[in-house]
Amino acid sequence: MSERRYTNRLIHETSLYLRQHAQNPVDWYPWGEEAFERARREDKPILLSIGYSACHWCHVMERESFENEEIARVMNEHFVNIKVDREERPDLDAIYMSVVQAMTGHGGWPLTVFLTPEGIPFYGGTYFPPVDRHGLPAFPRVLRAVAEAYRTRRQEIEKVGQEVLDHLRAMNTWRPSDRDVTPELLEAAYRALAEQFDTTYGGFGRAPKFPAPMVLEFLLRMYLRTGDADALQMVEHTLTRMARGGIYDHLGGGFHRYATDAQWLIPHFEKMLYDNALLAHAYLAAYQLTRNPLYREVVEETLQYVLREMTDPQGGFYATQDADSEGEEGKFYVWTPEEIRAVLGEREGEIVCRYFGVTEWGNFEGKTVLSVPRDPEVIARLEGLTVSELEAIIRRARRALWEHREQRVKPARDEKILAAWNGLMLRSFARAAVVLGRDEFYHAARRNAEFLLTALRRDGALWHLFADGVAKIPAYQDDYACVIDGLLALYEADFDPRWFREALALTDAMLERFWDTEHGGFFYTSAEHTDVLVRVKEAFDQATPSGNAVAAEVFLRLYHFTGDATYWERAQTILRLFADPMRRHPYGFGRLLCALDWALAPTQEIALVGDPEAPTTRAMRRILSERYLPHAVIAFRRIGDEEAPRLIPLLRDREPLRESDGRPAPCTAYVCQNFTCHQPVTRAEELERLLPPVPSATA
Known part of the structure; x- marks a missing residue:
C-alpha cells in the first residue's frame, strides 16, 4: 500500500466515499463537465468507477488497484477517471448498471464502466482483481485492452455505443398492458413466489440471499386476502430465520445487508438505513397479524439501533455503516x-x-x-x-x-442524509410509534419530518441529500414518493394536519417534475437533471422500492382520504403500465403488488371526531393500531377544528353524535368501505365489530 503522498480533486467533495479516494494516486475527477471536457479535448475514453462507502469489495478494489502506483499510472495515461458515489447519483448508477448487466449478465459494486467522451458506455464489468484470479482478468490487462481498442477500433466502439443507446431507450419505453389488472395477476404472482421459496431456511432462491421485505409484505396481504396459511407460513419462517441468523446483530440490533449463504448465517456486514427501515416495517406488520413477541423485539431493537447509531442531532438519519473496521471485514x-x-x-x-x-x-x-x-x-x-x-x-x-x-474500533459511518431513505425510515418510526405505543419513536419521526421539510426543501422543491451542512442535488422521484409516504404515516400517528398538507404539496411537485404526460408513470429524473443519457422510468424494486410503486400506493391513500378521482386514475395508470413485467417477474415488484392488492381490495375509510385525550378516543385508536389494516386510511378531527375537514374531505360533515344528555360523545367513529358508510358509532367495541375480520388460516 502506498504512502499518502497524493491528493486529487475528490478532497473537495462532501461524499465520504469520494473523499476515501482523495489520496489515491489515480487522477480522479468527480462527475461533471470538467472531466468530460478534458476527455473530448484529449480524445481519451473515460473510466467510470461507481461504488459506495459501505461496500466491502469497493474497498478491496481500492486497496488492490487504485492505491497501486503502477495501475494508477496506466489509468492516468490512458483514461480520464471519474468516481461516483451511487448513493449521491442513483440516476447514473441505474443507467450504467443496466448497461453492464445487459453486457455481462450480472451487476454489482464496484461498477467499472468505460465511456466515450460523450458519456456513452461501450464496455464494463464490476470488480477486477490486480492479477488474473478466479476466472477474472487482471485490471491492468483490461485497461490496456480497452485503451488499445479505443485507439484502433473506433468504428466498432461507436457501433457498440449506438446499440447501447438504443437498448437504454427501449428498456425505458413502457406501454400499458392491454389486459385489465385483476386478482388473477396477484394469484399468479403468489404462485410464482411460492415456487421460489426456500422451505428449509426461508427467503427466496439460493446464496447469496437478500432480505425481501417488500415481497414478504405482499405475502401478508395475500394471507389477508385468501386466508391461505402457506402465505403466512412463508413470512413467519423467513422472519424467524433471519432474526435468529447472523444477518441480524444480536447485540446492537439492526440488520446487515445480506447473507453470503443460504441459511442467513454469515452476512456482508455493512448496515444500510433502507434495509433496516423496510425490515422494521415488515416485522411490524407481521407482529400485528401474529402477536409474535420476537417480531416486536426485532422492531424495537432495530429502531433503537437507528436512534443510537444512525441519527443526526438535527433529526436526519445517516445512510450506512461500513462492513470493515481496522481494515478487516466484520472484525467489529x-x-x-x-x-x-x-x-x-x-x-x-x-x-x-x-x-x-x-x-x-x-x-x-x-x-x-x-x-x-x-x-x-x-x-x-x-x-x-x-x-x-x-x-x-x-x-x-x-x-x-x-x-x-x-x-472496539467501530466501522466507519457515512453521515450523508438521503431523502428517500429517510422517508422509508420516517414511515417505519411513525407506524411503530402507533402500533407499539412508543413515544420515543414518535418523537424521532416528528423530528425527522421537521428536518426533511427544512434542511432538504427549498422553494417547495426537495433536494436529494444533505451532507456537511449543505443540501445538494435536486431530488429524484423516489425521494418525493418516499417522503410523501412517510408524511402520510406521520399524519396517521398524530393527526397533525400540517403533515397531510405538506404531503399534498409535495405530490403536486412530484407530478409536475416527473410525470410522463405521454405514456404515464414517473421518470426517475426531472428536467433539472441534464447530465444523463436517458430519462429512466423505474419499474422494478431494487434494494429499495421503485418510486413508481411507492407513488401508486400514495395515490391510493390520497384518493381514499380526499375522494379525488385523479389520484385513483394515476394509480391505475402506473399499475397498467407495469402489469406485464409484474406478471413475468413478481419478485422484482413486491411493492407494486402491494399497491395492486390495495387497488383490488375493499378499502376502509375511517374518520374519528372527538376529544383526542378522551378514554374512548384512546380505546378506539388502540383497536385500530392493534389490527393489521393495510387497506385503511384513518383521519381525525378535533371537535371545533375547521381546518382539517377543508384539507381532508373524508372529515367533512363528520359531527360527533350526541349522548342521551345532549352532550357530544367523547369520540364518534365513521367507518366507510369504498365510500359507502356504516352508521357512526361511539364505543370502541362497536368500532371493532365494523372492522374486517382477521382470516382463519386455511391449509
Whole structure:
C-alpha cells in the first residue's frame, strides 16, 4: 500500500466515499463537465468507477488497484477517471448498471464502466482483481485492452455505443398492458413466489440471499386476502430465520445487508438505513397479524439501533455503516469463546457460547458471527435451566457483550442524509410509534419530518441529500414518493394536519417534475437533471422500492382520504403500465403488488371526531393500531377544528353524535368501505365489530 503522498480533486467533495479516494494516486475527477471536457479535448475514453462507502469489495478494489502506483499510472495515461458515489447519483448508477448487466449478465459494486467522451458506455464489468484470479482478468490487462481498442477500433466502439443507446431507450419505453389488472395477476404472482421459496431456511432462491421485505409484505396481504396459511407460513419462517441468523446483530440490533449463504448465517456486514427501515416495517406488520413477541423485539431493537447509531442531532438519519473496521471485514462483530468467557465468566460464558453458536473453530475466518442456531428450550434443557433462567442469562450477557464491543474500533459511518431513505425510515418510526405505543419513536419521526421539510426543501422543491451542512442535488422521484409516504404515516400517528398538507404539496411537485404526460408513470429524473443519457422510468424494486410503486400506493391513500378521482386514475395508470413485467417477474415488484392488492381490495375509510385525550378516543385508536389494516386510511378531527375537514374531505360533515344528555360523545367513529358508510358509532367495541375480520388460516 502506498504512502499518502497524493491528493486529487475528490478532497473537495462532501461524499465520504469520494473523499476515501482523495489520496489515491489515480487522477480522479468527480462527475461533471470538467472531466468530460478534458476527455473530448484529449480524445481519451473515460473510466467510470461507481461504488459506495459501505461496500466491502469497493474497498478491496481500492486497496488492490487504485492505491497501486503502477495501475494508477496506466489509468492516468490512458483514461480520464471519474468516481461516483451511487448513493449521491442513483440516476447514473441505474443507467450504467443496466448497461453492464445487459453486457455481462450480472451487476454489482464496484461498477467499472468505460465511456466515450460523450458519456456513452461501450464496455464494463464490476470488480477486477490486480492479477488474473478466479476466472477474472487482471485490471491492468483490461485497461490496456480497452485503451488499445479505443485507439484502433473506433468504428466498432461507436457501433457498440449506438446499440447501447438504443437498448437504454427501449428498456425505458413502457406501454400499458392491454389486459385489465385483476386478482388473477396477484394469484399468479403468489404462485410464482411460492415456487421460489426456500422451505428449509426461508427467503427466496439460493446464496447469496437478500432480505425481501417488500415481497414478504405482499405475502401478508395475500394471507389477508385468501386466508391461505402457506402465505403466512412463508413470512413467519423467513422472519424467524433471519432474526435468529447472523444477518441480524444480536447485540446492537439492526440488520446487515445480506447473507453470503443460504441459511442467513454469515452476512456482508455493512448496515444500510433502507434495509433496516423496510425490515422494521415488515416485522411490524407481521407482529400485528401474529402477536409474535420476537417480531416486536426485532422492531424495537432495530429502531433503537437507528436512534443510537444512525441519527443526526438535527433529526436526519445517516445512510450506512461500513462492513470493515481496522481494515478487516466484520472484525467489529465477531467473537471467540475466550473473549466471551473473559467478559462473562466461565459458567455463563459457556452457556452463552452454546446459545449463540460460538465455537473454537468459528464460522468466519476462525471467529464466530453470533446466531441462535437452536431453540432456547433445547439450550435450557442441555444446561439444566428453565427457559426463564436462560432468558435472564442471555439478557445480562447481551448487555455485557454489547458494552465490551463498544470499546472496539467501530466501522466507519457515512453521515450523508438521503431523502428517500429517510422517508422509508420516517414511515417505519411513525407506524411503530402507533402500533407499539412508543413515544420515543414518535418523537424521532416528528423530528425527522421537521428536518426533511427544512434542511432538504427549498422553494417547495426537495433536494436529494444533505451532507456537511449543505443540501445538494435536486431530488429524484423516489425521494418525493418516499417522503410523501412517510408524511402520510406521520399524519396517521398524530393527526397533525400540517403533515397531510405538506404531503399534498409535495405530490403536486412530484407530478409536475416527473410525470410522463405521454405514456404515464414517473421518470426517475426531472428536467433539472441534464447530465444523463436517458430519462429512466423505474419499474422494478431494487434494494429499495421503485418510486413508481411507492407513488401508486400514495395515490391510493390520497384518493381514499380526499375522494379525488385523479389520484385513483394515476394509480391505475402506473399499475397498467407495469402489469406485464409484474406478471413475468413478481419478485422484482413486491411493492407494486402491494399497491395492486390495495387497488383490488375493499378499502376502509375511517374518520374519528372527538376529544383526542378522551378514554374512548384512546380505546378506539388502540383497536385500530392493534389490527393489521393495510387497506385503511384513518383521519381525525378535533371537535371545533375547521381546518382539517377543508384539507381532508373524508372529515367533512363528520359531527360527533350526541349522548342521551345532549352532550357530544367523547369520540364518534365513521367507518366507510369504498365510500359507502356504516352508521357512526361511539364505543370502541362497536368500532371493532365494523372492522374486517382477521382470516382463519386455511391449509
